[in-house]
Amino acid sequence: xxxxxxxxxxxxxxxxxxxxxxxxxxxxxxxxxxxxxxxxxxxxxxxxxxxxxxxxxxxxxxxxxxxxxxxxxxxxxxxxxxxxxxxxxxxxxxxxxxxxxxxxxxxxxxxxxxxxxxxxxxxxxxxxxxxxxxxxxxxxxxxxxxxxxxxxxxxxxxxxxxxxxxxxxxxxxxxxxxxxxxxxxxxxxxxxxxxxxxxxxxxxxxxxxxxxxxxxxxxxxxxxxxxxxxxxxxxxxxxxxxxxxxxxxxxxxxxxxxxxxxxxxxxxxxxxxxxxxxxxxxxxxxxxxxxxxxxxxxxxxxxxxxxxxxxxxxxxxxxxxxxxxxxxxxx
Numbered sequence: 001x002x003x004x005x006x007x008x009x010x011x012x013x014x015x016x017x018x019x020x021x022x023x024x025x026x027x028x029x030x031x032x033x034x035x036x037x038x039x040x041x042x043x044x045x046x047x048x049x050x051x052x053x054x055x056x057x058x059x060x061x062x063x064x065x066x067x068x069x070x071x072x073x074x075x076x077x078x079x080x081x082x083x084x085x086x087x088x089x090x091x092x093x094x095x096x097x098x099x100x101x102x103x104x105x106x107x108x109x110x111x112x113x114x115x116x117x118x119x120x121x122x123x124x125x126x127x128x129x130x131x132x133x134x135x136x137x138x139x140x141x142x143x144x145x146x147x148x149x150x151x152x153x154x155x156x157x158x159x160x161x162x163x164x165x166x167x168x169x170x171x172x173x174x175x176x177x178x179x180x181x182x183x184x185x186x187x188x189x190x191x192x193x194x195x196x197x198x199x200x201x202x203x204x205x206x207x208x209x210x211x212x213x214x215x216x217x218x219x220x221x222x223x224x225x226x227x228x229x230x231x232x233x234x235x236x237x238x239x240x241x242x243x244x245x246x247x248x249x250x251x252x253x254x255x256x257x258x259x260x261x262x263x264x265x266x267x268x269x270x271x272x273x274x275x276x277x278x279x280x281x282x283x284x285x286x287x288x289x290x291x292x293x294x295x296x297x298x299x300x301x302x303x304x305x306x307x308x309x310x311x312x313x314x315x316x317x318x319x320x321x322x323x324x325x326x327x328x329x330x331x
Contacts, residue, residue: 015157019164034086066096090125091134105148162197179217208238226321254286261292293331296324
């Protein structure tokens with residue numbers, strides 16, 4: 001980061017707000033839409049103050065109909081606007097799935113490139129905040145399986161603002177996943193000015209030589225905690241934050257796992273059909289002969305996310321990740 005750049009200390013949710021504010025101020029075609037996002041500022045206050053600043057024509061409360069306002073946003077997108085929509089919790093996105101799958105993701109292909117659909121769909125997701133049933137789903141793989149839509153997931157405030165701006169500027173639909181556990185868990189310096197984080201590019205958050213740990217969202221912190229404990233036991237772990245789940249950063253994944261030869265993939269989504277399986281496929285396709293041990297996965301279980309009294313048993317923690325690290329290191 002340029003040391004001359006003015007920065008401010010922001011939480012992740014504050015950085016997301018700041019990214020939307022930057023784009024609302026710069027582009028008249030950017031609109032915000034969602035349930036209770038105006039006066040109330042959204043269920044997590046991610047749009048707090050934006051309606052007062054930019055007006056009801058730019059920051060719009062919608063009826064309680066995900067299919068309805070996502071459909072309306074798609075219509076706006078193909079007519080020159082850049083709508084940013086808020087799904088209150090990812091578990092509420094399913095009524096809008098038909099609109100996303102049938103229309104948003106296919107418009108570029110359907111019209112042979114004559115139309116694009118620059119819509120951003122914000123969705124808080126993940127367990128660990130003691131939310132009720134359906135509020136804690138981590139079903140990102142449903143959307144990474146869908147050609148025509150990008151899926152991003154920041155784990156830090158800096159990345160959240162940069163990815164938000166990049167998502168709004170992208171000509172195609174972007175599902176912007178926001179790990180609720182990270183919303184206010186920490187603060188970091190974020191530039192006041194406009195900047196972007198490239199969609200499709202992950203990053204190394206911890207250099208290492210012995211084992212690669214691959215994670216995203218709230219699981220990045222879990223992976224880092226496991227890496228610190230592993231280092232105390234003489235195992236050097238490289239931690240990757242994918243940041244984008246579709247398209248995956250194949251170059252980053254392959255270069256790291258070729259260096260270490262041992263890999264652990266961590267995600268809180270269900271094991272079956274999870275994005276981790278696509279990561280394994282990349283490793284198999286690009287780096288199979290470099291592997292010194294079978295890849296280990298540390299994931300949620302193949303059950304609905306349980307009620308909050310039991311979610312700590314469902315979620316991967318640093319102890320489970322550390323066990324997997326030691327297993328591949330000792331293979």
